[in-house]
Amino acid sequence: MATGILAAEIAIYAVPPVTLLLGILIGYLAQRSGFCSIGGFRDYFLFRHTRLLSGYLALIVFSFLGYLLFWILTPAAMEHFFWAFEGDPSSPVPGAPAGLAPAAYLLFSVVPGFLVGLICVLLGGCPIRQTVMASEGNRKSAFFLLGMCVGSPVFAAFVSRWIVLLMKTLGLGA
Amino acid sequence: MVPCKPTDTIRHTLSPLVRHPAFLGAVIGVLAAFSQALLISAGGPEAYGFCVACHTRDLVNGLSNILAGTNLALAPISKNAVLPVMSVVGVLIGAYLSARVNREHKSKEGSPRDYFAYFLGGFLVLELAMIFGGCPYRAALRTGYGDIFALLFIVTMALGVIAGTVLAQKRAEKEDA
Numbered sequence: 001m002a003t004g005i006l007a008a009e010i011a012i013y014a015v016p017p018v019t020l021l022l023g024i025l026i027g028y029l030a031q032r033s034g035f036c037s038i039g040g041f042r043d044y045f046l047f048r049h050t051r052l053l054s055g056y057l058a059l060i061v062f063s064f065l066g067y068l069l070f071w072i073l074t075p076a077a078m079e080h081f082f083w084a085f086e087g088d089p090s091s092p093v094p095g096a097p098a099g100l101a102p103a104a105y106l107l108f109s110v111v112p113g114f115l116v117g118l119i120c121v122l123l124g125g126c127p128i129r130q131t132v133m134a135s136e137g138n139r140k141s142a143f144f145l146l147g148m149c150v151g152s153p154v155f156a157a158f159v160s161r162w163i164v165l166l167m168k169t170l171g172l173g174a
Numbered sequence: 175m176v177p178c179k180p181t182d183t184i185r186h187t188l189s190p191l192v193r194h195p196a197f198l199g200a201v202i203g204v205l206a207a208f209s210q211a212l213l214i215s216a217g218g219p220e221a222y223g224f225c226v227a228c229h230t231r232d233l234v235n236g237l238s239n240i241l242a243g244t245n246l247a248l249a250p251i252s253k254n255a256v257l258p259v260m261s262v263v264g265v266l267i268g269a270y271l272s273a274r275v276n277r278e279h280k281s282k283e284g285s286p287r288d289y290f291a292y293f294l295g296g297f298l299v300l301e302l303a304m305i306f307g308g309c310p311y312r313a314a315l316r317t318g319y320g321d322i323f324a325l326l327f328i329v330t331m332a333l334g335v336i337a338g339t340v341l342a343q344k345r346a347e348k349e350d351a
Contacts, residue, residue, distance in 0.1 A: 004214035008254075011216035015255035018213060019229070022205055023264015026224065029198040030265065031272035037310035040195070041335040055195025056314065060328075062203030063318030067221070069204075070211040077211040080220055083320035105323050112302035113327035116310065117334020119302075122342060123295045127226035127309045130296070131262065135269035140284040140292045147296025148227065152234040154297075155304045156246040163305055 002079040027132065036129040038120040100164070104172040206315050217250030221319035224261055225312035227303035232258040 006014055029035070033055065040053035071078040080086050120126050123144065125133060133141035167173065191197050206223025214220070222228065228249065235246035236258030252258035273279040284292075303309045306327055308316060313331070316324030 002214045002218065002220065004210070004216075005212050006215055008215040011213050012255045015213055015216050015251060016257040016260045018209060020260035020264045020267075022209060022224065023261035023266075024268035024271070025205070025264075026198065026202055026261070027265035027268025027270075028272045029192060029201060029268075031269040031278070032193050032276070033195045033198050035195045035198045037314070038331075038335055041332045042339055045336050045339055052195050055199040056310070058196040058199030059203050059311070059314045060199075060317050062200040063206055063221075063315045064203075065318075066204040066207030067210075067319055070207045074211045077214045078207075078220070081319055083316075084322055085320065106326070108306050109323040109326040110330045112306040113313075113330030114334040114337070116299055116302050116306075117331035117336075118338040118341075119295050119299055119334075120310075121335045121338035123292060127230075127299060127303070128265065128311060130292075131226060131265050132269040135266050136273045137279050137281040139282060140288050143289045143292040144296035144299075145230075147293040147298075148230045148300040149234050150293075151297040151300035151304075152231040153238060153244070153246050155231065155301050156235055156248070159301050160247065160304070 003076040005074060005077070026128075027135065030128055030132045031136065034129075035132075036126050038117060038126040039124075039129060041117070042121050099173065100167050101172045104167040104170075107167075107172075202311070203315070203318065213251065217252075217254040219249060219251075221312065221315045221321070222249060222251065223315060225308050225315070226262060226265070227300050227309035228307075228312060229259045229261045230300065231304060233260070233262055 004011060034052065035055050036052055037056040037059075040056045043049040043051070044053045067078060067081050071081045123130070125141070127144075127148070130141040130144040134145050202224055206221075209223045210220065232248045232252035235244075235248045236252045238244045238246055239248070240257075248258065270279070299309075306313070306323075308324070308327075310328070310331060313324045313327045317328060
């Protein structure tokens with residue numbers, strides 16, 4: 001079990017306020033900049049505009065640098081950094097449904113990746129952009145958020161089980 | 175405009191930075207790592223500092239578990255903490271404040287068909303993101319954390335965007351003809 005700067009007894013109280021403040025800062029800057037991962041790829045493909053794409057690429061690069069920095073400062077909190085070297089590269093970062101073959105995780109990355117890109121570009125924005133647009137008063141995006149909220153218990157109750165069952169039927173159990 | 179007050183100078187210098195997506199990308203990346211360093215004792219998973227889809231799931235399922243006594247799955251960090259992660263609420267508040275302060279708040283309505291399409295889109299995106307284990311943002315964090323599957327997700331997402339763009343263009347051409 002990884003250990004962070006705050007002890008577990010304090011951290012359980014710190015989670016809501018810290019994530020709330022983080023969210024407010026991200027939301028403010030996202031509204032200012034029009035930050036969007038899907039829009040980044042779309043603008044580059046259509047017009048060779050790199051402004052939005054630079055945001056998403058910066059996120060990848062700086063998350064690596066950030067994790068590297070805190071891996072040096074607080075190694076106990078970054079238990080499995082850098083996953084491709086530390087862990088088994090044929091399994092995803094802990095948190096995914098366990099007990100499936102590597103091919104199942106491959107499918108879990110490739111199929112949702114393609115479909116998320118397809119759906120989001122047709123609706124004009126990735127999840128964060130939809131959240132920001134909903135806050136700006138766009139009612140269509142508010143319905144996108146509503147769909148995500150309804151989808152959450154449905155995934156937990158049904159889809160998560162079905163998908164594991166499907167993988168086992170395909171012979172992709174561990 | 176010539177800046178005359180010190181605050182104007184600060185605003186003058188900061189504004190292009192604050193408005194640049196790359197600045198936000200860097201902010202999310204570093205702060206996600208910082209929040210993991212700070213909070214990971216409360217529970218995993220790793221590379222979970224910011225994710226719109228997962229944090230929505232945690233919020234909805236967590237509140238439902240607290241208020242309605244259900245037992246819906248959510249990430250350990252949200253399960254162990256007194257309340258689930260609040261980042262999505264934060265994004266809504268932050269973006270609302272920014273839209274108000276900068277006078278960009280504008281009500282936009284759509285047809286019932288639009289609402290249904292967006293609702294269905296949100297629903298599907300959440301299911302798909304949960305199957306992968308993250309939205310495009312957590313995919314970026316996981317890639318930075320060294321997860322090859324997340325990198326694959328990003329590559330295929332880019333392909334999906336290209337397919338969607340071509341599809342939308344074809345549809346627009348058909349409507350023009």
